[in-house]
Amino acid sequence: MIGRIVKRVLHRFVRALILNRALTALLVLVVMAGIGFGVYSLVAGSGLQLALPRAAGATSNAAENFLKGNQTYDATLVWDSLNDDSHKRFEAAGGAQAIQAQLNQAKEHGVKIEQIEFIGKHDLPDGTSMQFFLVARQTPLTGSQLEYVPYVFTIDQSGKIANVQ
Numbered sequence: 266m267i268g269r270i271v272k273r274v275l276h277r278f279v280r281a282l283i284l285n286r287a288l289t290a291l292l293v294l295v296v297m298a299g300i301g302f303g304v305y306s307l308v309a310g311s312g313l314q315l316a317l318p319r320a321a322g323a324t325s326n327a328a329e330n331f332l333k334g335n336q337t338y339d340a341t342l343v344w345d346s347l348n349d350d351s352h353k354r355f356e357a358a359g360g361a362q363a364i365q366a367q368l369n370q371a372k373e374h375g376v377k378i379e380q381i382e383f384i385g386k387h388d389l390p391d392g393t394s395m396q397f398f399l400v401a402r403q404t405p406l407t408g409s410q411l412e413y414v415p416y417v418f419t420i421d422q423s424g425k426i427a428n429v430q
Contacts, residue, residue: 325424328396329381332416336378340365348425377403379411392422 282289327346334342344352344361355364380401388394396418401411419428 325394325396325420327420327424327426328398328416328418329383331418331426331429332378332381332398332400335368335371336381338368338372340368343368346426348421348423348427351426351428375403375405379403384415393427394420396420 282292330342331346334340334344334346340361343364344355347355352360355361359366378400382399382401384397384399386394386396398416398418400414400416402414403409404412417430418426419430421427
């Protein structure tokens with residue numbers, strides 16, 4: 266049954282193409298444009314880029330800055346990504362100087378972040394959000410092998426890090 270319907274529709278389409286030169290010219294033009302776009306994409310080395318939908322709401326670079334600070338051993342980037350409550354917690358332990366000392370120690374021991382990959386974000390009803398990253402790092406224990414570590418950041422309403430897990 267469906268085969269007969271498809272056959273009839275196809276027959277009418279081909280008949281319209283034969284009888285109507287404007288429709289034939291339009292179809293040829295569309296096919297040639299598609300082939301041209303495909304060839305251009307192959308030659309240029311790019312394809313059709315599709316963006317995945319992202320969660321609505323305010324975006325924050327605090328988590329990226331935190332991880333970049335760890336990657337470059339820059340305590341200022343780490344410190345600036347934290348919110349006021351986190352600053353208070355770290356000030357009891359020595360503040361930004363203590364963070365820099367920890368980063369220097371990690372550098373001396375050969376801990377090195379190789380890759381930082383953003384996994385996703387979820388906005389919460391209270392105006393905060395959770396951001397998920399996967400970090401590939403090398404340590405003296407892993408040698409040249411990468412160790413993958415998940416990071417979960419809680420970002421407050423001001424766009425700063427409230428918690429790191």
